[in-house]
Amino acid sequence: MFWQVTALELEQIEIMPARIRIASILRKAILAGEFQSGQKLSLTELGKNLGVSRTPVREALQMLEAEGLVELRMNRTAVVKKIDTKFIIDHYEMRILLECEAVARATANQMDTSSLVTHQQKILVHLDELTHEEYVSYNQVIHTTIWKAANNQKLYNFLMNLWNGPSIGRTTVAKEHRLKSIEEHGEILQFIQARNQEKAKQAMDKHIRRSMNNILESYNFN
Secondary structure (H helix, E strand, C coil): CCCCCCHHHHHHHHCCCHHHHHHHHHHHHHHCCCCCCCCEEEHHHHHHHHCCCHHHHHHHHHHHHHHCCEEECCCCEEEECCCCHHHHHHHHHHHHHHHHHHHHHHHHCCCCCHHHHHHHHHHHHCHHHCCHHHHHHHHHHHHHHHHHHHCCHHHHHHHHHHCCCCCCCCCCCHHHHHHHHHHHHHHHHHHHHCCCHHHHHHHHHHHHHHHHHHHHHHHCCC
16 A cells, blocks of 8 residues: 555544444445345444444434435344435535535635645556555545535535545446546646636536446446
């Protein structure tokens, strides 16, 4: 692993509580059809597989129940509920609305992008060596740093509760997705640095919309 976690990255990773991180993993799996409608999820098994106790898993599943993704049962299990493509589109459209607003505010607030640009360039050079966990951390840092620079705690919290991590589905070629995402991150950072709010919003819209299409394609895969 080449990735060295800096103070900036550590700060951003630590502020995502375990329940949020677990909810994002499970949310993406459900949206992408990796967990099927009616499938039972055991708190114990999920905790074991994710390397955490049952408490954050239970809290994550409570979040997903409020979203209509699962139904909690009394026997420490949850059942995946049936969703459709409109559910997925609605989810990503909310992300588009809020992340575009966040990037516009970050741009207006003259966000310093220098550290993120350096990290992105390092990632591009070592793309072939990049592990899944390293990419997840990098991707999270890019987005959460923009949210933080928007300087609106409510907006930040809403985005945290919608987070689903990298939108890599069963039909997505992971390496291609990573390269495109990193290039799109570069465009977003470029427009933030240029103080061009409209272009930054357009770049963010394109970035998340492509992710949505990855998940829709995966969900519809038979």
